[in-house]
Amino acid sequence: MIGLTKIIVAGFKGRMGATAVDMVLNHDGFELVGVYDPVATEKNLNEVAGYADQNVPVLTLEQVPDVTPDVWIDFTIPKAAVANTKFALEHHISPVIGTTGFKAEEVAALKQLSKEQGVGGLIAPNFGLTAVLMMQFAKQAAKYFPDVEIIEMHHDNKLDAPSGTAIKTAEMMAEVRAQKEQGNPNEKETLKGARGANYDGMHIHSVRLPGLIAHQQVQFGGVGEGLTIRQDTYDRVSFMTGVALACEKVTAAHELFEGLENFL
C-alpha cells in the first residue's frame, strides 16, 4: 500500500503559502500534517477565515518532527528559508523551496548536506511548469533551428526589459545552438531598436501593455516552415501545479536539486 505524502507548509500566512495550503488540501495523495509561520498567532488552521472545517495544527519548529512530515514546502523569506531548508534536511524531511534569493554558497552548502543525509529536495526560482516546459522545448528545437526570436509580453508596470525568463531561455538555447547572427547581414534599422535586443545573435522583443500578465513566445524559422512555443501565465496560482509535481517526485530523490526541470 502507498500511503499519503505528509506535507508541512512554512509561510502559510503569506499569499503564496496560503495558496500552497489550498493546493495540498485539495490534491489527491497529499495530507497537510501541519503549518508553520513565525508570525502566526493561531493554534490551528481552523481559526483562519475560510478553514473552519479543517483540523491542522499550527506548529512550532520543535513540534515539526512529531508529525513526521515527508515534505516541507517553503514560501517564506530568504533568511528564514535557508535555516528552514537546513532544518528539514537534518530531520529527513524533503524541502520544496519556492522562496527566492538564496546565495550560491548557501545552495552549495545545502546540496552538500543533502548528499550527506541522502535526502532529496528542490530549490526552484520558478515553479511555473508551462514556463519550464517552454524553456526545455526551446532548447531542444534550437539544436535544429538556429534562427529564433523571442517575443515576451508583460503588463506595463514591469520595469526591466527583457524579462528574466527571456534571458534564461536565450542562455539555454545558446548552449546548444549553432552560432549565427540572425537576419539579413545587411539589414538596417530605419527606426532604432526595431530589430530588438541581440543576445548571442538571437533577437529578443519586449512588449508591454496593460491587460497582459506574463507571456512568452519563442519563434523558430526554417526553409518553408516555422515552430512557435508560447507560454501564458494568467495567475500566480499557476505555480502550484509545479509545486505539486515537486512534492510527488522529491521523496524519491537523494539529493537537493536546483530548478524544476530536474524533476521532468
Place this chain on the structure above:
Amino acid sequence: MIGLTKIIVAGFKGRMGATAVDMVLNHDGFELVGVYDPVATEKNLNEVAGYADQNVPVLTLEQVPDVTPDVWIDFTIPKAAVANTKFALEHHISPVIGTTGFKAEEVAALKQLSKEQGVGGLIAPNFGLTAVLMMQFAKQAAKYFPDVEIIEMHHDNKLDAPSGTAIKTAEMMAEVRAQKEQGNPNEKETLKGARGANYDGMHIHSVRLPGLIAHQQVQFGGVGEGLTIRQDTYDRVSFMTGVALACEKVTAAHELFEGLENFL
C-alpha cells in the same frame, strides 16, 4: 440587364500582370477584352503557353479603344504607367493602377484630368485587402486604446526594419490616438533595443525569420483586456482580391483615388 465589365490588362507579360490576366479570366462578371504589353510579340493570348483555349487579342495602344474597355488594369513600370493612366482617362476607360513609383505631381495632374473627364480610377501602392483592412481597424481601435504595439514579421532577406506597412499603420494610428509614451515611465532596457522602435510613443518590433513571408500584428491593451489584429500574406497572388474589388467599384466613381481604402 447588367453587362460584363470589360477589362484590359497592361503589362501582361510580367508576373503581376499575368496573375491579373488569370484573375480576370476566372472572375464572374469580368470579360478580358484585350491585353497589352510593349514587349509582347504575340498577336493573341492563345499563343502564350497555358492559354491555348483563350481568344484574347494582344492590342497596340491605337487598337485599345476599338474593344471599348471599361477598366484598364496596369502592372507595368512607372514611366509607362503615367502615360497609360492619362491615355485611359482620356478614352473614358477607368484605370486601376498597381504600378508603383508615381511622383506626387504626376498623381495631382492625373487627378485633375480625371475630374475634368468625369472618369473614376484608382492608384494603389498596396492591393492587399487584408493589409488595408488591418490598417483601417487599427486606426479605429487606436481611438479607444492608446496602448498599442506593432509586431511585424518578415522573411530574413528583408533589408529594412520596420516594414513600410508598419510605419504606415503607426502613422494612421497617430492621427487619432491620444498622445502617450507607452510602457512604464521608468522602464529600463537591460539589453539595448528590447523595447523596440519608438514611433510617437508606440513601440514597433521587427521579427526576421526564414520561412515567414509577410505578417503583421497590431496589439492593443486595456485594463483587463486586449485586442489583436493580425494580417498574413502567404503569396503575392493575394493582391488580386483587391484588384478585383477595385475593378468592381471603379466604374461607379467619377474621379481618381489613391489607396484601396477609398473603395471600402
Place this chain on the structure above:
Amino acid sequence: MIGLTKIIVAGFKGRMGATAVDMVLNHDGFELVGVYDPVATEKNLNEVAGYADQNVPVLTLEQVPDVTPDVWIDFTIPKAAVANTKFALEHHISPVIGTTGFKAEEVAALKQLSKEQGVGGLIAPNFGLTAVLMMQFAKQAAKYFPDVEIIEMHHDNKLDAPSGTAIKTAEMMAEVRAQKEQGNPNEKETLKGARGANYDGMHIHSVRLPGLIAHQQVQFGGVGEGLTIRQDTYDRVSFMTGVALACEKVTAAHELFEGLENFL
C-alpha cells in the same frame, strides 16, 4: 468651462457596482455624487472598508435628484433596473445600464420614454470594449471575405458552447456576408464534429481549457492572405473602459440606445 460629469452608482454593494465606484473615483472628468443600493446600511461611502478618505453620500431614491446627477450607472438586478431606468429618465438623468435580463417590451417602453423626455441613455449586455470592436471589425471584414471561422476559447467551467459572443458575432457577419457553405463541398469528417458548428455556412469552434478566461478569434481567409481579429478578456474589470466611454458619450445623446456599438 466644461464641468465634471456628475455620476450616481446604483448597486454599489455588488461586485460590478463596486468596480464602477472605483472607476468613477479614478477617472478624470467624473465626480461621484452619490451611491445607491437598497441593501446598504451605511450613510456614507466612507463607512465601507477601503473608502475611509472619501465623502460620498449613500442616497435613498428620494434624495437622488438633490445631488443633480448627469449619469446613473446601474449594476443591480433586472427587476430593480427597469424601475431605476424609468426613474432616471423621468428625472433627466442619463442611464448607463449594465444590468442584463431586460425584456424586449421593457426596452421598447423605455426607449419610448427616453424620446419623450429627450434624455440619452444606454443599455448594454456587454461593456467589453475590445469585444464590441472585434464584432464591428468582423462585420466589416465579412463583406469582403465570406470565408471565415470563429474560434472561441473559455475556461472549462463554461457549460454552453458556442459562447453567446460567438453566436452574436456570426449573426452580425451573416447580415452582410455573401452566403456560402465554407470548406470543400466534398469535405468529410473522419471524426464527427471536427469541422465544428455550422452557423449559416460559417464554422464555429469552442475550446475549453483550465487557465483560460474568455477569448475569441475571428479568422478570415482569402487567396494567398489571411486576417485574424482576436479579443482577450483577462479580468471582468475590463468592462469599466466601456462604462467610462458610455458615461462620456451618453449625455450628448437624446434617446436610449441598446449596445455599446452605438457610441463608437
Place this chain on the structure above:
Amino acid sequence: MIGLTKIIVAGFKGRMGATAVDMVLNHDGFELVGVYDPVATEKNLNEVAGYADQNVPVLTLEQVPDVTPDVWIDFTIPKAAVANTKFALEHHISPVIGTTGFKAEEVAALKQLSKEQGVGGLIAPNFGLTAVLMMQFAKQAAKYFPDVEIIEMHHDNKLDAPSGTAIKTAEMMAEVRAQKEQGNPNEKETLKGARGANYDGMHIHSVRLPGLIAHQQVQFGGVGEGLTIRQDTYDRVSFMTGVALACEKVTAAHELFEGLENFL
C-alpha cells in the same frame, strides 16, 4: 579528415526529387555523386534546364555501385521504392526514403534485411522537422497537462478532417496522458459540433480557409497557465531540412528506422 557524404537521388525528375537535388547541391558536407530516374533520358544532370554548370551522371541501377554512394535519397513511387530500398541495403548504401505507401510487411522485411547487413536507414512518412518536433513536445507536455485541445488549420481544398497529423499527435499524447474527458462534465452544445471531434477525451478542431497552407496548434491548459505549440508549413520545400538531417545521421545507424523522430 572527415570526408563528404556521397549521395544519390532517386526520382530526380519528380518535384520532390528535384528539390532534394537542390538541397544536396547546396548543403555543406554533401556531394551529389549521381542521380537516378527510370524515366530520365539525359546522361548528365547538366542537360536539365538550370543545371548547366553541374557535372553529375545520370546512372542506371547497375552503375550505382561504381560511384560508391553513402546515402540513397528516394522520392519515387511505392512499387519502385521498396525494390530501391532493398537494392541500397544490399549494396551497403543507407536509404533515406520519403516515398510513402510501404506496406507493414514490406517495412518489416526491410528492417530485417538492414539488421543482417548492419546498414542504417530511414523511412519517414513526414520529413517536416517542425511537425515532428511539435508532436514530440506535445507528447512530453501531455504527461503533465491532460487538458489539451488541437486546432489544425488547412487550405479549403482539403477533403478530410481532422488531418492525419492531428490524429497522430492525439495518438502520441494518448500514450502518456492521464485519461480524462476534457471540459465541463455537464457541457452542452447549443450548436452541434461546436466542441469539435473527441479523441480519447481530447478535442480536435479543423479550420479550413483559403490562403492557409498547413498549420497546427496544440494548446494545453492548467490552473492559471497555458502552453501552446504551433507548427506552420508554408511550403513543401520545408521537408528538405528533415531530409538533410536524416542524411547526416543515417550513416552512423546500423538498422532501418521508421519516423524522423528516431534521429532527434
